[in-house]
Amino acid sequence: MILKIENLNKSFGSLKVLENIEFKIKRGEKITFLGPSGCGKTTLLRIIAGLEKYSGKVKKSFKKVGYIFQEPRLIPWKTVYENLKFVGKDDQKIKEVLISLDLFQFKDYYPAKLSGGMNQRINLARALIVKPEILLLDEPFSSLDIHIKWKLINDINAQIKNRKITTILVTHDIKEAISLSDRILILSNRPAKIIKEFITNEINEFFLEKEVIKLWGDKYV
Ligand SMILES: Nc1ncnc2c1ncn2[C@@H]1O[C@H](COP(=O)(O)OP(=O)(O)OP(=O)(O)O)[C@@H](O)[C@H]1O
Numbered sequence: 774m775i776l777k778i779e780n781l782n783k784s785f786g787s788l789k790v791l792e793n794i795e796f797k798i799k800r801g802e803k804i805t806f807l808g809p810s811g812c813g814k815t816t817l818l819r820i821i822a823g824l825e826k827y828s829g830k831v832k833k834s835f836k837k838v839g840y841i842f843q844e845p846r847l848i849p850w851k852t853v854y855e856n857l858k859f860v861g862k863d864d865q866k867i868k869e870v871l872i873s874l875d876l877f878q879f880k881d882y883y884p885a886k887l888s889g890g891m892n893q894r895i896n897l898a899r900a901l902i903v904k905p906e907i908l909l910l911d912e913p914f915s916s917l918d919i920h921i922k923w924k925l926i927n928d929i930n931a932q933i934k935n936r937k938i939t940t941i942l943v944t945h946d947i948k949e950a951i952s953l954s955d956r957i958l959i960l961s962n963r964p965a966k967i968i969k970e971f972i973t974n975e976i977n978e979f980f981l982e983k984e985v986i987k988l989w990g991d992k993y994v
Pocket residue numbers: 785788790808809810811812813814815816817912945
């Protein structure tokens with residue numbers, strides 16, 4: 774087990790965001806938390822990454838985490854190469870990751886000169902450079918055009934398969950959930966509770982959409 778969470782609760786002042794969250798993830802597993810907007814998905818990932826206080830038990834058997842945020846958070850005055858150098862010192866490793874993501878030819882560009890999709894690929898490269906045992910993906914496709922989004926999903930799937938990385942995606946998008954996970958845990962409206970769980974192989978998009986409409990009501994868009 775790479776992560777085990779029991780009786781996790783989180784509030785910001787009087788706003789209750791997470792309620793009695795309990796789950797386990799095996800090493801190498803890909804899971805998605807599918808939840809409506811504003812239910813507490815980012816907060817859950819931030820707790821797993823060690824960036825947020827909480828009450829309950831979070832038992833982690835990993836040290837290296839890769840985190841991909843909704844918006845690419847690259848340092849604007851550093852080139853692609855320098856952005857990666859900032860987190861990983863090994864030139865050979867940087868080169869290998871850039872080549873594996875078809876980014877090597879852009880190594881001397883500044884982020885502003887590249888598209889949103891390219892910036893997110895660089896973000897992925899930056900997350901992979903630390904050789905993460907677990908990759909946390911916080912709606913990384915939300916600002917991307919549809920075809921760029923699917924290219925990035927394919928890239929992520931190939932990379933996590935090759936490197937056998939455990940992944941946790943949070944999203945409100947059914948297709949993303951199905952494309953990137955072995956298991957889908959459905960979160961309720963805020964405060965987020967786990968209300969249902971599916972094995973991705975056993976369902977399809979249409980079935981999941983019906984379930985989500987039932988569970989989220991008018992929060993489903
Ligand atoms: N640091 C904070 N202080 C106070 N409230 C916060 C803080 N962080 C998040 N919240 C609130 O907690 C709730 C859950 O936020 P969170 O970002 O975790 O949800 P989400 O499901 O990721 O949202 P979205 O789908 O919009 O990205 C929101 O109402 C948000 O305003």
